[in-house]
Amino acid sequence: MSDSALTLAEEIVLLALDDETGRPVGRGGMAPDRALAGALLMQLALAGRLDTDRDRLILVDPTPLGDAALDTALARLAAPGAPGDARGAIPLLAREAPAARAAILDRLVARGILRRVEDRVLWILPDRRHPKAPGRPEVREARARLRALLLEGEIPAPHDALLLGLARAAGLLPLIFTAAELEAVQPWLGVVTRIESLNRSLAEAVADVRGVGLGTARRD
Template sequence: MTEAGLTLAEEIVLLALDDETGRPVGRAGMAPDRALAGALLMQLALAGRIDTDGSRLILLEAAPTGDAALDAALALLAAPGAPGDARGAIPLLARDAPAARAVILDRLVARGLLRRVEDRVLWILPDRRHPKVPGRPEAAEARARLRGMLLREEIPEPQDALLLGLARAAGLLPLLFTAAELDQVQPWLAVVTRIESLNRAVAEAVADVRGVGLGTTRREG
C-alpha cells in the first residue's frame, strides 16, 4: 500500500473521479475497466499471488488476500482455462471491473474519503456520484505524488512505478499534467515505467484498448 494506506486499485479509482462532481473523468468506453483490471493484476503481483516470466503470468498462490475485489480477481485467474498472460487476463478481469469498482467505492465511502450522492437525471434516470470529501489529503495524494516523482525525476518505489505505468497506459496522465509538462517528463517516464517487467506487460495490455502504441502520441502520456 502507499503512504496513505491506499491500494493500487483504490488509487486508480480515485484518479479517475472528478474531485468535486464525483463523476468519472478521462477516457470513456472500456478504458476505465481495463485500467482497474490492470491495477488488480498488479496488486496481486505485489501480494505474491502471481508473477510474470516474460509475457507469461504465473499463479503462485490461490489463497485469498482478504480484499474482496482482489480475491474475486484472483478466483478468475485461478479458474481452469484462465489466460496465462496479461493480454488475456486484462479483458477477463475487465468484464468483472464494474463489480470490483462498486466494492472499492463502498470501501472508500466507509473510510470517509468519498461521499455517495444519489440523484436522478430528468427525474427518471438514477445518477450515482462519488465526490471526494474536502479536507481528506488521501484523495489528492496520488496525484501530487506522481507529479512530484516525474517532475523531480525521482526513482519510484515498485508500487509507484506500477501506478505510473498503469496511469500512462490508461490515458490518465493528461488529467494530472499540462501538455508542456507531459513533454518535459516523457524521457523519465519511459525509464521508470520499464523498471518492472509486469509493468510492461500490463501497460501494453491496457493500451490495447486505445488502439495505439504507448509511444505514438507524446502528449497522451
C-alpha cells in the same frame, strides 16, 4: 494488506473521479475497465499471489487477501481454464470491472474517503456520484507522488511506477499535469514506465487501452 494503504485499484478509481462532482473523468470506452483490470492484476503480483514474465502468468498463492475486488479477480485467475498470460487475463478481468469498481467505491465510502450522493436526472433517471470527502488527503497524495516522480526525476517505488503506467493508460495524466509539463517529461515518462519489470511484462496487455505500449514515449 494494510487497512490504511490504498491499493493500485483504489488509487486508479480515485484518480478517475472528478474532485467536485464525483463523476468519472479520463478516457471513455473500454479504457477505464482495462486500466482497472491491469491495476488488479498488478496488485495481485505485488501481493505475491501472481508472478509473470513476458509470456506467462503464474498463480503463486490462491490465498484471499480480504479485499472483495482483489479476491474476486484472484478466484477468476485460479479457476480451471483461466488465461495463462496477461493478454488473456486483462480482458477477462475487464469484463467484471464494473462490479469490481462498485466494490472499491463501497470500500472507499466505508472508509470515509468518498461520499455517496444519489440524485435524479430529469426527476427520473438515477444518478449516483462519489465526490471526495473534504479533508481527506489520499487523492492529493497520489497526485503529488506522480508529479514528483516525473517533474523531480525521482526513482519510483514499484507501486508508483505501476500507478503511473495505469494512469497513462487510462488517460488521466492530462488531469494531473499541464500540457507543457507533459511535453517536458516525455523522455523520463518513457523510462519510468519501463523501470518496473512488472510494468514491462504487462505493457503489451494494457496497451490495448490506448493502442501503444505503456513504455512508448507519446504525448498524453
